[in-house]
Amino acid sequence: MRLPLIAGNWKMYKTTAEARAFAAELRQLYDQSKTDVQIAICAPFTQLAVLQEALVGSGIGVGAQNVHFAQEGAYTGEVSIPMLREIGVDYCIVGHSERRQYFGETDETVNLKLKALLQTEIVPILCVGENLAQREAGQASEVVRRQVELALSGLAPEAVSRMVIAYVPIWAIGTGKTASPQQANEMCFCVRQALIDIYDDAVADLVRIQYGGSVKPENVTEIMNMEEIDGALVGGASLIAAKFNEIVNF
Numbered sequence: 001m002r003l004p005l006i007a008g009n010w011k012m013y014k015t016t017a018e019a020r021a022f023a024a025e026l027r028q029l030y031d032q033s034k035t036d037v038q039i040a041i042c043a044p045f046t047q048l049a050v051l052q053e054a055l056v057g058s059g060i061g062v063g064a065q066n067v068h069f070a071q072e073g074a075y076t077g078e079v080s081i082p083m084l085r086e087i088g089v090d091y092c093i094v095g096h097s098e099r100r101q102y103f104g105e106t107d108e109t110v111n112l113k114l115k116a117l118l119q120t121e122i123v124p125i126l127c128v129g130e131n132l133a134q135r136e137a138g139q140a141s142e143v144v145r146r147q148v149e150l151a152l153s154g155l156a157p158e159a160v161s162r163m164v165i166a167y168v169p170i171w172a173i174g175t176g177k178t179a180s181p182q183q184a185n186e187m188c189f190c191v192r193q194a195l196i197d198i199y200d201d202a203v204a205d206l207v208r209i210q211y212g213g214s215v216k217p218e219n220v221t222e223i224m225n226m227e228e229i230d231g232a233l234v235g236g237a238s239l240i241a242a243k244f245n246e247i248v249n250f
């Protein structure tokens with residue numbers, strides 16, 4: 001049985017004061033005993049320590065949105081895995097399409113980051129997903145499959161079993177256009193099929209596959225009810241504590 005994970009992705013939103021206020025509000029609203037899902041907030045680096053402290057004992061995990069693959073070094077502006085571990089970060093998003101599009105993230109750097117993260121207890125959330133042109137050309141499955149293959153290249157099955165993969169079609173991010181539950185399910189199945197082909201059924205059965213792209217309180221139930229979907233990566237709707245709480249209590 002896969003325990004679903006619903007993770008908020010704040011992107012570059014919220015100051016420290018705003019993060020503190022959000023954490024206090026979500027703590028009040030969220031009752032861990034009433035949900036069958038794990039939940040987490042992936043926040044900007046400068047908010048991670050504050051969130052970690054404010055959410056201790058709440059059952060709400062904390063995640064980063066990126067990390068460097070090297071342990072340390074002359075990489076101005078970057079943050080390392082030991083730095084995240086020191087704060088007690090639980091998750092780290094890797095390869096979000098915004099990083100691929102604006103910050104030169106490649107399948108190769110994604111692979112290096114996964115390799116490094118999977119040597120620690122931090123759970124990576126690998127993002128894959130096609131753009132609109134690729135979908136319209138009928139290449140969605142092919143593109144996503146290739147992204148999964150390259151991201152996982154050289155990774156051991158035991159390590160991969162612990163990770164989360166988020167199918168986040170670029171055309172559905174912040175556009176209000178959600179993939180239909182059937183489309184999302186189909187693509188999550190395509191990710192699982194890739195895992196079966198690269199590893200085996202046992203590994204594919206353990207990996208949690210999320211859907212992301214305009215998830216909100218109004219559509220989360222339908223999405224979460226799909227067989228192949230084990231959670232959601234929630235951008236815009238994770239910025240308001242009450243909305244995010246509604247989503248995790250779908």
Ligand code: PGA
Pocket residue numbers: 009168172173174175176212213214215233234235236237
């Ligand atoms: P959105 O973002 O929910 O605002 O569409 C999803 C994401 O990019 O993680």
